[in-house]
Amino acid sequence: MIGRLSLVLLVAANLLPLAGVFFWDWDVFFLLLLFWCENVIIGLFGIARLVVAASNDTLKEGLFLPLFFLVHYGGFMFGHFMVLFGMYSSNAEALGTSAQPEDYYRLVLDNLNWVAIAALFISHGWSFIENFMGRSEYERLSPMQAMSLPYKRMAITHVALILGGFFLIKNGQPLAGLIILILMKIALDITFHQKEHRKLGVAA
Numbered sequence: 001m002i003g004r005l006s007l008v009l010l011v012a013a014n015l016l017p018l019a020g021v022f023f024w025d026w027d028v029f030f031l032l033l034l035f036w037c038e039n040v041i042i043g044l045f046g047i048a049r050l051v052v053a054a055s056n057d058t059l060k061e062g063l064f065l066p067l068f069f070l071v072h073y074g075g076f077m078f079g080h081f082m083v084l085f086g087m088y089s090s091n092a093e094a095l096g097t098s099a100q101p102e103d104y105y106r107l108v109l110d111n112l113n114w115v116a117i118a119a120l121f122i123s124h125g126w127s128f129i130e131n132f133m134g135r136s137e138y139e140r141l142s143p144m145q146a147m148s149l150p151y152k153r154m155a156i157t158h159v160a161l162i163l164g165g166f167f168l169i170k171n172g173q174p175l176a177g178l179i180i181l182i183l184m185k186i187a188l189d190i191t192f193h194q195k196e197h198r199k200l201g202v203a204a
Contacts, residue, residue, distance in 0.1 A: 006127040010193055013123040014186045016116040021178050028165040028173055031181060032084055035161055038120045039080065039154050043073045045128050046150040052138045053146040065143050073150065080158070087166060131197050149196065157188045 017034055020026035026034075050066050131137055138146075164184060168177045 006123070006130045007190070007193060009123040009126050010189055011186060013116075013119040014182065014189060016119050017182050017185075018179065020116060021175070021182070026178075028168050028178065028181070029084075031178065032161060032165050034116055034120075035158065035185065036077075036080060036084060037117050038124075039077060039150075039158070041117075041121050041124050042150045042153065043069075043077065045124050046073065046147070048128060049132055049138065049141070049146045049149070050143060052132070053141050054143040065147060069147050076151075083162070087162070127193070135197075137197070153192050153196070157185070157192065160188065161185060 017026065017031055020030060020034070024030075047066050047069060050069055054065050141149075161181065161184070164181050168174070168181065171177065
């Protein structure tokens with residue numbers, strides 16, 4: 001059975017952006033920024049999974065794949081970051097239309113609530129402990145399969161979120177739309193979480 005606590009923590013962490021919308025005045029820009037930060041967290045635990053999955057390989061292979069993933073995924077995340085900056089930074093009131101990337105970084109540090117990021121880190125960390133280690137999923141994953149998991153989860157989810165965010169920008173970012181964007185993220189996360197761990201469970 002898929003770990004229930006990891007699923008509960010996943011949903012709880014994804015509900016925190018609602019607090020951001022209601023109490024911290026987050027808009028589409030900050031919601032997508034938080035989801036980008038979650039991808040960084042997914043990448044960190046992706047490296048951890050890759051190290052464990054490659055632990056039975058030679059030292060050369062065990063070091064090469066995590067380093068390759070770090071460079072490749074890091075480049076992918078930088079590209080994702082610049083897409084967000086290009087599409088949404090001019091719609092962030094605190095930045096204005098003449099925003100530069102360094103202004104974006106400052107805004108992240110000054111305004112993105114770290115409680116939400118910590119909650120996402122705890123959620124993914126517990127899933128790593130409960131499912132990947134506790135249910136011995138690492139025994140049923142090759143290093144290449146472990147390396148591909150973060151990309152699969154990120155691609156569909158964040159293309160949908162970016163397109164949804166663009167639609168909301170064009171329609172004035174209504175509150176109901178922001179809530180629907182968060183609920184869509186939760187639904188996608190639950191779907192991929194269950195699909196991924198059910199597949200690894202069947203492989204047992």
